[in-house]
Amino acid sequence: MKKRLWKLHSGNKAFIFSIDVMIAVSVVAIIMIISAFYLVKAGDESISKLQTIRIGSDILALMDNDGTLDTLSVEETGTELNSLLPINYHMRIRIRCNGQESVTVETTGAIPNDRFIGSGKRVFVSETGNYCLADFNIWLK
Amino acid sequence: MHFKKKSQIATIDLFIALFVATALVLALIFTWNRYSEVLNDDSQYRELQIVAFQKSDLLVKFQGEPSNWEQNPDSVDTIGLASSDRNISAAKLNSFLNLPYNITSQSLGLETLNFYLQLNHINGTQLADYGRTPKNTIVRIQRFVSYQDEKAIMEIALWK
Numbered sequence: 001m002k003k004r005l006w007k008l009h010s011g012n013k014a015f016i017f018s019i020d021v022m023i024a025v026s027v028v029a030i031i032m033i034i035s036a037f038y039l040v041k042a043g044d045e046s047i048s049k050l051q052t053i054r055i056g057s058d059i060l061a062l063m064d065n066d067g068t069l070d071t072l073s074v075e076e077t078g079t080e081l082n083s084l085l086p087i088n089y090h091m092r093i094r095i096r097c098n099g100q101e102s103v104t105v106e107t108t109g110a111i112p113n114d115r116f117i118g119s120g121k122r123v124f125v126s127e128t129g130n131y132c133l134a135d136f137n138i139w140l141k
Numbered sequence: 142m143h144f145k146k147k148s149q150i151a152t153i154d155l156f157i158a159l160f161v162a163t164a165l166v167l168a169l170i171f172t173w174n175r176y177s178e179v180l181n182d183d184s185q186y187r188e189l190q191i192v193a194f195q196k197s198d199l200l201v202k203f204q205g206e207p208s209n210w211e212q213n214p215d216s217v218d219t220i221g222l223a224s225s226d227r228n229i230s231a232a233k234l235n236s237f238l239n240l241p242y243n244i245t246s247q248s249l250g251l252e253t254l255n256f257y258l259q260l261n262h263i264n265g266t267q268l269a270d271y272g273r274t275p276k277n278t279i280v281r282i283q284r285f286v287s288y289q290d291e292k293a294i295m296e297i298a299l300w301k
Contacts, residue, residue: 016154017154017155017157017158017159018154018157018158018161020158021157021158021161021162021165024162024165025161025165028165028169032169032172035176036176039176039179039180039183050190050194050282051282051283054194054197054282054284055283055285058201058227058284058285058286059285061226061227062227062285062286062287062292065225065226065227065228065287066287083263083292084263084285084292
């Protein structure tokens with residue numbers, strides 16, 4: 001007596017085509033779902049990433065132009081940052097000058113690790129003639 | 142008789158399999174076309190984004206070519222609105238606003254695209270606008286600038 005592979009209602013005969021199709025459908029469905037996921041994911045992020053970095057870079061440039069960075073003052077830099085930064089962003093600026101302690105200004109305490117963080121640097125010369133480096137991290141709330 | 146029944150089951154199975162396989166092929170063709178459209182749209186969108194950021198960089202960071210083009214706007218080769226990095230010159234902006242659309246779009250390399258530029262005070266008050274009114278804008282970006290010692294936002298919209 002032949003041993004049955006599966007306990008089907010109609011036995012194990014004549015279901016080769018259906019089983020084959022089921023396997024094919026499963027494989028194709030998995031491929032389609034994965035490709036759709038990556039397709040949607042890829043389109044979402046690009047504009048916000050570029051825009052995020054540009055906003056940070058623009059804000060740092062404006063602060064450099066109006067002399068805010070030169071002051072190395074947490075209060076002044078913080079006030080200027082809050083007046084410029086769009087409400088849906090958080091930003092952290094760190095300024096380091098030769099022979100001086102670094103100054104850090106941030107709109108929130110911690111940098112998240114679950115989203116895109118834009119970053120950049122700007123070199124400037126302070127009023128006292130020191131070379132300074134300002135770097136920023138910016139992210140969506 | 143017993144043998145006959147088995148053959149019928151095999152035939153029914155074949156038809157079911159054929160039906161499912163045909164549906165699968167049709168679904169694949171539809172999905173492939175849809176993905177092609179989405180990828181094409183996405184590619185165009187990305188290209189527009191890059192162009193928008195390049196042109197906005199050109200406008201807010203550079204003086205233009207020649208650097209004093211605002212004195213003779215008809216001789217402009219490349220338009221730039223900055224007197225220095227992210228600092229918009231009022232004279233250059235006024236000259237830009239008075240130039241015909243075809244000259245500015247040619248100078249910015251946007252002949253095949255439509256653009257609209259708006260300068261707003263940081264509080265939202267409109268300071269200037271130029272270009273065609275956007276209908277189905279694909280890309281709209283904002284740049285923070287300084288204009289007449291005030292903070293402002295320059296917005297550029299691009300579409301095909």
